[in-house]
Amino acid sequence: MERGLKLSDKSDLLKDPGRYRRLVGHLIYLTVSRPNITYSVHVLSRFMHQPRQHHMEAALRVVRYLKGAPGQGLFFSSNNDLKLRAYCDSDWAGCPLTRRSTSGYCVFLGPSLISWRSKRQKTVSLSSAEAEYRAMTGTCCELTWLRYLLTDLGLAHHEPTSLYCDNKAALHIAANPVFHERTRHIEMDCHYIRDKIQDGFIVTKYVSSAHQLADILTKPLGKETFVPMVRKLEVQDIHSPT
Structure with missing residues (x-):
């Protein structure tokens, strides 16, 4: 999400709310392995009953982010002190x-x-x-x-x-x-x-x-803060060059 974005109920209602609900439903399942989108999906899910145009725009922004890095996922190291x-x-x-x-x-x-x-x-x-x-x-x-x-x-x-x-x-x-x-x-x-x-x-x-x-789980962050945080959460991209 854009830094400082606060979604509200001040835009036009969607003509087809079912499309928004299905999209957010799919994104909810992705949070099981993609903690970096958890906050965004949590905010989007608040508006399932009356989705509006800028809610859909924010959801599509998450989809574009996911399509830009399809190989991202959690990495579990074999070297672990189990603490x-x-x-x-x-x-x-x-x-x-x-x-x-x-x-x-x-x-x-x-x-x-x-x-x-x-x-x-x-x-x-x-x-x-x-x-x-x-x-x-x-x-x-x-x-x-x-x-x-x-x-x-x-x-x-x-x-x-x-x-x-x-x-x-x-x-x-x-x-x-x-x-x-x-x-x-x-x-x-x-x-x-x-x-x-x-x-x-x-x-x-x-x-x-x-x-x-x-x-990263409580507010929208800028790219310069968001990207390092994602790395610290051990979210890695298997398609990125080593």
Whole structure:
């Protein structure tokens, strides 16, 4: 998507909405192996009930991107230390229609990306720290399930899982659980994260926004930022020259 693009409901309705719905349905299946289009498809799927002309234009832009690199896909290296690490991020009040934030996370097993998600939050967040905390909670739930799954497969993780976040306010609240009026809306999230830290389940770490890999799942980025992020997600093109 174009950088800073905010899709709304201010253009003409499509005469054939079924064509748009079928196209987005196909794109949803592609997100299973193409994490680089997850955010775009997530946004496009919000308008399935009343698609408009500029929604179709944005969807066709995704199709042109896919046709330009048909050999792209996830690469899983054989050299793997099998350690979990996760990145979480949120775009505060990013939806222009509801002012809800978009949460995104990506989980790596060694160098390989194994889980990712982009989802609009269920409630309106009153601050960026609140939005980040909700993103951290969703990531923790995913990490809990993955650790249990890996244990069943004989890959028990006894060390804390690194959770990278680029919001210092959220990290400070996690380290110092002092509740006041600004945090009363997220006390359950705060307690959940805090319990996981005390149990040695996760360890939160700061990462700069320039190295926040989950950024690609929360907002449209420019080409100079998007392309390096795709490489860091271990999405490679088998047709590109070595």
